Amino acid sequence: MARMSVREAISQALREEMYRDERVFIMGEEIGKWGGTYAVTRGFLDEFGEKRVRDTPIAESVIVGAAIGAAIAGLRPVAELMTINFAFLALDQIVNHAAKMHYMFNGQIKVPLVIRTVGGGGRQLGATHSQTPDVIFAHFPGLKVVAPGTPADAKGLLKAAIRDEDPVFFIEHATLYQAKGEVPDDEDFLVPIGVSDVKRAGGDVTIVSYSKMLQVALEAAEKLAGEGIQAEVVDLRTLRPLDIGPVIDSVKKTNRVVVVEEGWRSFGVGAEVASRVAELAFDYLDAPVRRVAQAEVPLPYNQRLEQLALPQTADVINAVKDVLYLK
Amino acid sequence: MAELINMPKLGFDMQEGKLGEWVKAAGDSIGQGEIIAIIETDKASVEVPAFRGGVLLEILVQTGESVPIGAPIAVIGEAGETVDLVALGVGRVEAEAKVKAKAEVEAKAEAEGEEERGAVAEGGRLLASPVAARMAGELGIDLRKVQGTGPAGRVIKHDIETYLARQERAAKAAKAAPPSPPMPIPSYEPAGAGYQAIPLAGIRQTIGRRMVESKQQAPHFYITMEIDMAAAMALRSQLNALLPEDGKISVNDLIVKAAAVALKQFPNINASFAGDEIRIHEQINIGIAVARETGLVTTVIRDCDIKPLAQIAAEARELVGRARDGRMRPDDMVGGTFTISNLGMFGVDDFIAIINPPQAAILAVGAVQQAAVVRDGQLAVGTRMKATISADHRVTDGAEAARFMQAFQAALEQPLRLVL
Numbered sequence: 001m002a003r004m005s006v007r008e009a010i011s012q013a014l015r016e017e018m019y020r021d022e023r024v025f026i027m028g029e030e031i032g033k034w035g036g037t038y039a040v041t042r043g044f045l046d047e048f049g050e051k052r053v054r055d056t057p058i059a060e061s062v063i064v065g066a067a068i069g070a071a072i073a074g075l076r077p078v079a080e081l082m083t084i085n086f087a088f089l090a091l092d093q094i095v096n097h098a099a100k101m102h103y104m105f106n107g108q109i110k111v112p113l114v115i116r117t118v119g120g121g122g123r124q125l126g127a128t129h130s131q132t133p134d135v136i137f138a139h140f141p142g143l144k145v146v147a148p149g150t151p152a153d154a155k156g157l158l159k160a161a162i163r164d165e166d167p168v169f170f171i172e173h174a175t176l177y178q179a180k181g182e183v184p185d186d187e188d189f190l191v192p193i194g195v196s197d198v199k200r201a202g203g204d205v206t207i208v209s210y211s212k213m214l215q216v217a218l219e220a221a222e223k224l225a226g227e228g229i230q231a232e233v234v235d236l237r238t239l240r241p242l243d244i245g246p247v248i249d250s251v252k253k254t255n256r257v258v259v260v261e262e263g264w265r266s267f268g269v270g271a272e273v274a275s276r277v278a279e280l281a282f283d284y285l286d287a288p289v290r291r292v293a294q295a296e297v298p299l300p301y302n303q304r305l306e307q308l309a310l311p312q313t314a315d316v317i318n319a320v321k322d323v324l325y326l327k
Numbered sequence: 328m329a330e331l332i333n334m335p336k337l338g339f340d341m342q343e344g345k346l347g348e349w350v351k352a353a354g355d356s357i358g359q360g361e362i363i364a365i366i367e368t369d370k371a372s373v374e375v376p377a378f379r380g381g382v383l384l385e386i387l388v389q390t391g392e393s394v395p396i397g398a399p400i401a402v403i404g405e406a407g408e409t410v411d412l413v414a415l416g417v418g419r420v421e422a423e424a425k426v427k428a429k430a431e432v433e434a435k436a437e438a439e440g441e442e443e444r445g446a447v448a449e450g451g452r453l454l455a456s457p458v459a460a461r462m463a464g465e466l467g468i469d470l471r472k473v474q475g476t477g478p479a480g481r482v483i484k485h486d487i488e489t490y491l492a493r494q495e496r497a498a499k500a501a502k503a504a505p506p507s508p509p510m511p512i513p514s515y516e517p518a519g520a521g522y523q524a525i526p527l528a529g530i531r532q533t534i535g536r537r538m539v540e541s542k543q544q545a546p547h548f549y550i551t552m553e554i555d556m557a558a559a560m561a562l563r564s565q566l567n568a569l570l571p572e573d574g575k576i577s578v579n580d581l582i583v584k585a586a587a588v589a590l591k592q593f594p595n596i597n598a599s600f601a602g603d604e605i606r607i608h609e610q611i612n613i614g615i616a617v618a619r620e621t622g623l624v625t626t627v628i629r630d631c632d633i634k635p636l637a638q639i640a641a642e643a644r645e646l647v648g649r650a651r652d653g654r655m656r657p658d659d660m661v662g663g664t665f666t667i668s669n670l671g672m673f674g675v676d677d678f679i680a681i682i683n684p685p686q687a688a689i690l691a692v693g694a695v696q697q698a699a700v701v702r703d704g705q706l707a708v709g710t711r712m713k714a715t716i717s718a719d720h721r722v723t724d725g726a727e728a729a730r731f732m733q734a735f736q737a738a739l740e741q742p743l744r745l746v747l
Contacts (some may be wrong), residue, residue, distance in 0.1 A: 284455045
């Protein structure tokens with residue numbers, strides 16, 4: 001075990017996989033000479049050379065399209081999109097090609113591609129650069145969508161994504177790079193894609209979350225424990241394929257659910273989880289499932305307004321008390 | 328300005344209050360907080376202080392009257408002020424109407440049994456969370472009887488748990504409380520002034536409770552059969568000639584064995600009613616009703632189908648002896664699956680007995696007597712005994728009980744069956 005940040009964990013995962021498998025290479029805007037907008041790939045150009053660390057034009061469609069071609073041809077590309085907001089420019093490549101080629105060519109083609117990208121608000125980057133549209137990508141069958149909330153999961157999931165035979169959309173969070181945690185040293189440490197994880201055990205209420213909001217949920221759980229409320233925190237880690245099992249097990253124990261997501265409420269992760277809970281654990285519910293999500297506005301630039309629009313620890317605590325009928 | 332004083336809510340479950348006493352009279356000056364009246368609730372007498380100072384202008388509810396909480400009971404205001412009840416929004420007529428309506432609702436609720444408290448939304452749908460509804464279903468709880476504390480009175484898991492805890496406490500309290508006879512108390516006084524009062528001893532209380540329970544809950548039906556006892560009596564004489572004085576076989580022993588033989592053939596009679604199921608017992612344990620000064624007890628002989636007649640006789644002698652002497656052991660009284668009550672020694676022709684719950688049946692046996700019988704078209708003297716089974720219709724039906732009685736009759740009329 002070593003204590004490191006999410007940034008270091010992702011960097012380490014990339015480096016280990018590039019040493020392990022020479023087919024693995026990285027490409028994206030300013031990842032080489034500049035070392036990546038979030039400094040994840042700093043030093044990689046010197047370490048691995050231009051062949052395996054490729055700076056690309058500012059053209060997301062080209063980045064993903066070229067990566068798809070390389071993947072089909074037998075390489076293991078890790079394409080970086082500077083932010084998830086720019087992924088919309090490559091949406092056709094992602095959802096119509098990467099996600100569907102294996103199916104449309106009757107399984108003759110595999111697309112072992114990883115698209116690394118960065119989402120999330122809270123850094124005063126304005127409405128177009130602060131979005132958390134994770135569910136858009138999770139909507140498409142054929143694509144795996146992963147969004148870790150801890151350094152260990154970031155490393156283990158990225159390594160698993162690179163070794164996966166299918167396209168994986170890997171969403172990092174802009175405000176999580178500094179978050180620190182224990183990460184196993186083992187070079188073959190993998191976190192399986194599509195497996196939810198109970199990050200904190202408790203019997204009174206189930207808080208379902210992932211990515212940055214996992215940290216918010218854990219903070220809320222800590223404060224709630226001070227009031228004698230034991231929250232169980234389930235980390236989805238993967239949005240597609242969604243592993244609802246641990247959520248259902250938890251609900252059967254607690255009878256109450258709060259889903260915390262950074263994206264907008266409508267048609268979101270909370271809606272999906274609530275629906276599955278209703279389908280699979282209806283008879284165990286003691287209160288309607290509560291969703292804590294971003295206010296349904298373009299995210300404000302103003303710092304205070306931005307924080308007001310994003311889910312905060314207090315919002316989670318309030319929602320928990322709501323489902324416990326404590327208000 | 329004149330203001331209404333309303334019936335205060337003095338307890339969580341208070342619905343209405345009775346005006347016990349007016350401490351102040353109309354026209355009296357009152358300081359704020361001064362006691363103006365005493366209200367009687369179901370539980371206590373409570374003083375009502377004035378919420379403001381002034382003059383008690385008018386009393387709207389007289390001593391002894393009951394009104395629902397919130398109903399106006401008096402008007403307070405300034406000296407000399409005229410009271411306009413209509414302007415105050417309430418009249419005595421309305422208050423009276425409220426009381427009447429309330430009384431009707433309560434009478435109805437009482438008639439329907441327990442008060443219904445769960446939240447009922449528009450359209451008559453009961454509000455309960457899914458888990459609360461499921462728990463109620465599994466535990467057999469009527470959701471209408473659970474107080475809902477969720478939004479709009481929704482019954483939530485916590486409410487079910489609270490309800491269960493309360494039931495449990497109530498059950499414990501009922502157990503802990505000194506046994507009081509839940510028998511209906513006669514509403515008349517015995518004729519004449521002189522009588523001797525005998526406190527209801529424990530055993531009489533138990534008999535009373537169990538017999539009332541049986542008669543109220545078990546639908547009894549009765550089948551009487553006349554049995555030719557000549558052969559049985561002859562066999563008994565033969566057997567007793569071989570047995571020592573303290574090992575003789577009684578008529579009752581024959582009856583017990585005959586019942587066991589018949590029960591073996593009709594296991595549905597060797598049963599008990601357990602609410603949602605009928606329990607067919609593997610053992611045939613026959614209880615014998617033993618009369619005592621203090622009251623009836625039943626002593627149980629186990630495995631009567633397996634034990635030979637002589638052993639049944641020996642055990643019966645021992646058990647009945649212990650019962651009569653008041654030396655019964657706890658085991659002597661429990662585990663019965665069928666009961667025989669024999670009043671033959673009193674010369675009784677026949678009678679019917681009350682089922683000993685939860686058993687399915689009881690057999691009442693009269694005396695073995697000489698009787699005029701018709702045999703081959705000729706009047707003759709026979710030896711006869713009448714037996715009547717009382718059976719619980721929830722467990723068995725007439726035809727089955729009749730066939731059981733035939734088997735019982737056959738066992739006694741061909742008594743070698745009893746010693747096989």
